[in-house]
Amino acid sequence: MSFNFAPGAANIIQMTTLKLPGVLAAWGLPHSDAVTGPDVQFLWDFILGVAVFFTVLIVVLMVFFSIRYHAKTKNQVGDHGHTHNTALELTWSIIPLILLMIMFVLGFKYYLNMDTPPSGAYKIDVQAKQWSWTFVYPNGGISDKLYLPAGRPVRLDMTSSDVLHGFWIPRLSIQKDVVPGRVMTVWIEAKKSARMWLQCAEYCGSGHSKMRARVIVEPYAQFKKSVHAIADIWKQNGKTLSLAAVGRKLHITLGCIACHNMTGAPGGVGPTWKNLAGSKVHDTNGQVVVANYQYLKSAILHPGHLKVKGYPRGIMPNTFAAQLKKIAPNGRALDALIAYINSKSKYANQQSLPPELRKSSTTVQPSAKPKTAPVKASGLPAAALPFVSKGKVLVQTFGCTGCHSVTGASGVGPTWKDLAGSAVTLTTGKVVTADYKYLREMILHPGTLLVKGATAGVMSGTYGSMLSGPKHPHEKKLKAIIWYLNSLSDHANKASWPPGVGTKK
Amino acid sequence: MTTAEISEHIGEHAPIGGNYLNQGKGIKSWLFTLDHKRIGLMYLISGLTMFFIGGMLAMVIRTQLLVPNGLIFHGSYEAYKHYNQVFTLHGIIMVFMVLVPIPPGALGNFVLPLMLGAKDVAFPRLNLLSYYLYITGAIMAVVSTLLGAVDTGWTFYTPFSIQTETYVVWMVLGIFLLGFSSILTGLNFIVTIHKLRAPGMKWFRMPMFVWASYATSIIQVAATPVLGVTLLLLVAERVMGVGIFNSALGGDPVLFQDFFWFYSHPAVYIMILPAMGIVGEIITVFSRKPIFGYKFIVMSSLAIALIGFVVWGHHLFVNGQSAEWDAIFSFMTFFVAVPSAVKVFNWLATMYKGAISLSTPMLYALSFIVLFTIGGFTGVILGALATNVVLHDTYFVVAHFHYVMMGGTIIAFIGGLHYWWPKMFGKMYNETLGRITCVMLFIGINLTFFPQFIVGAEGMPRRYATYLPQYQLYMIASTVGAYIQLAAFLLMAGYLIHSLVRGKKAPANPWGASTLDWSMASPPTTGNFQEMPVVTQGPYHYDDMEYDGRLGGFVHVDPVPALAGAGVEH
Amino acid sequence: MTDDIDLPPHALNAAAGSSRQPMLFVPGAGAMGVGLLVFSLSVLFASSLIGYLYIRAQAPVVAHLRLPNLLWVSTAVLLISSITMHAGLRAIQHGRESRLTRNLAATFGLGLLFLILQAISAVDIFHSLQLSNIAMARVGIRNTGGLAPGLTPVVQTHVLIAAFYVFTALHALHVIGGLIPLGVVLQRAINGVYSRNYYPGVRYCSIYWHFLDVVWLVIFVVLLATF
């Protein structure tokens, strides 16, 4: 079957002449290739049969009465004798009731079957996100197409990483919403080979109408071949992938992503991979080691030896060495992962890259030095003073001062005294200047830049949303707070001032 | 407790004589009016304006969908987002600003006290407050749209509605006010029906429409607060990050859906019950025969209102609700379909041996029966679990609810508007054009929405800015239907406006109706009744009136003693 | 809610002959209106509590928080105000007008005091936000939202805090919504509008005020049980 979707007159004519009669003959429901299809079709036929019968009856009676009892004169009145007939009325209450109950029972019976996955079904994971579908097969293969074996039940476990989505394949008589925070399960058994569309049925935002995937039902042998081909991690659509791209696939299939995030968000089970490669890592003894190639390698192969501060030992499974070896005995799978970790780090350098990639130093940027020079104290511009006092009020209402002292005294969070413009050491060991950008980032996304000695996740991440609504109408408040911070610091300088007042270009 | 004192000095009343339209002049006499009829008219005008805006948005939607890649918004996510904003606004306007508030607000306000033999609703000032809450809510919706139009769909499902950068909070607060307005209207009507019936107006002598409004009001008072809470929590979610509806914070998005539908399913009955009431009135009057099975119809209205509270889960069959709950909700959904069926059969039986005239309102009522039957039966298909999971969130659902809301509520509302038009404005409209328009609308609605059943079952999901080309044929048919509807509405606007300016003067009772709302001159005076009406029999009896050709309307003659007890007598 | 029916009888007589007056003096309409309003608002509070309890029942909390002790005081204040409200109603039923005024004034004052106390508690609880963040860090919850994989789900403390804010704010709004008509009724009482035979405003206020009382007690119990 082909997927030629060019719109056009020919298409329309073809549809009219070929499809419409077929559609009408099938009472509108599309032909289903699922084993549950006949049930649904039967129920549909039954209800529609009843519906058509009664609709025709009603229309015929209506037209007949309108003609037969048409008033000849204005003064003609209807028969005032019969205004109710309990037996008749009970009849036309009870007959519909019985018919409706039959429909209900059938509907429920079939639905129970459609809703309960048989045991021993082949299992595929479905990941929905705005606006694409990803299918993960048991052998680790990942694809944007859903391959199904004909004649075998398949169980789909579906998750969403953002909003609601709807998994709908009308020609397999199946629909289920994918609710974030839950694992939604459906099962399918297709009877014979076919190709069809999976479309998102639950509204999910701008790209909703483009969120679809091909569904390919194949004979079991062919299906196995297809899934095997997907699992060839080195290639995609027949093209050889870069090492980092392969690593990206692996970190999903091997499940690294479950504990190590790529976003830098704190609080994961394991340390984030963002900006890890090439950075300085604190171990439990207070020593600092550099996350170079060797370090990453042994961290993956021998997790038991790791002693990263803040992360208990024994959590990370030590099965990855074997798995990686199975995928690529020559160690390239491991290198692929490390290449991927490097691609996510701004500290990546020749020592942290896998040897295979070292010569091409253009692919990865070495870390940039802090650009702002150390600073000296300077007075704030007079125009900023109103902002300072506004900021002062704001930090009290938001409760910032519950954790940050303004006097230099220690607290839950670092003191704000002399913070703005000063040099700050991060957990990563890096030293940065607390300029405007840094302060802003700290407030909006605490945890992305963790100050040494601070615990990830202590500062609430909600200030960002409190301070920046849609299209950032609260930008002013944020600036006021940063002006206030500047007023507390002897190191404040133009780089730590918010832009606008006093900092003319 | 406050309205009385605050607005003590606001309402000045016009002297007796003339009618409610000209008793009291100037804009202030309208803006601060306490007259239920004037408030009803203000609702009518506001509602029709909103209907026009919502309708134009619908035309944008239908035009976009003429070609698979989108005729208006195409090529980028940003463009699709605009499309999403358009259908969201269309849905919000139509549901929250037209379908829910306008049938009670416009027709209910105007007709209810007249039918009961009352001079006004129980709390006229509260009534005005409701109206202004409605206007304020609508204004907030406009503000939100100007700031950054919402793109969540009218259902505001979380977590998307928490994440989107559009101005959800404004819109949601606006709808919150609309909800409040709805509660106060319902409260007002309930007390009015309980306390302001004319002497002799026993419960079972009340017209169908009053009963329908009563059932509607119960839902308004009991269900709308849940919408309020849902919306407030959504605001809290966006502003404070509460986490009740947000899976990222340990909450549950499905809980939001439960809350939302706990209101919004009963809300569909807020929309349909007044429509059923209107249709009941029209059918008996134009069949010139008492309604068949009055008590059954009354009971079915109340049953729909009550059972309607326990079926909301049928919107959540594919959302991971447990199979037991699925079964319960599916069962209740089938159960609630029975009273609807009963009503249809009773209306048909009313026509049997009647003396039927196919005037414009009657044509609308008959259109309603056909369209509602189709809408109801497709609802039954959706209520069955096995078929629901194939059809949920597709154009099939879109077609279902447009058949019941457009083909049901709007058609009945327009039928009611034509029916009470002479009473409201004292003018007749062009009957021929009225009938032509009704037929055009009937054709337009079927052409628009019937193909959507097929395309939905074929595999087209709802809320799609672009679609697979194999659906284009149906989409084109649907769009053509929409343009026919537009033409019909423009024609209607034309002859109705013409009727206001040039229309023939309307008699007190042009249709020969026997309910109290037709017992005074058209239009009524501010005080409605010169003297308190005393009710001695049921609402529908047509053998004690005669057509007077000079007046162009019906006048009462002495009732034939043998038949005095006919109709519904208790 | 009160309307023309609230006008004292003599006012009604004076207005006799106006086109809409006689129909509108409907005994019991006002009370029924207030009753329906109270019913509708009860649904509002009940559903929000159900939503909260549903989430709260899903999993244990990270760390229990202490409710500010001041809440006990404010609860007592509200209870007393309900008593004074009732005393006011009894007073006018026996025709003691000055006693009505005194009791209404007391109720009004206690209502204001209640709002102030609630505001202080709200500020107080804000400080526990920091505590909650530390507690969350300990069990590995990211502030940015979401749970680290592999951990058992828990209800985050800030859900509790947010619930506290939502409930108290919602209730406080209704108290404010009650103080306004109460003020009007107080003013009218001072003007001597009410008598043994005519006191609808007082009655409506008292129904509403007891409702506020009951709602707060339920909220308080729920908070005590779940914090």
Ligand code: HEM
């Ligand atoms: C016999 C009567 C009815 C039955 C059995 C019925 C059943 C249903 C069912 C099961 C659904 C859920 C479909 C889905 O999303 O999977 C649904 C959706 C809907 N129904 Fe009905 N319905 C009936 C009458 C009405 C009426 C009278 C109205 C309005 C006036 C209405 C308005 C709606 C709306 C607006 C939706 C879709 C809401 C959305 O998802 O945006 N229905 N109906």
Ligand SMILES: [Cu+2]
């Ligand atoms: Cu529903």
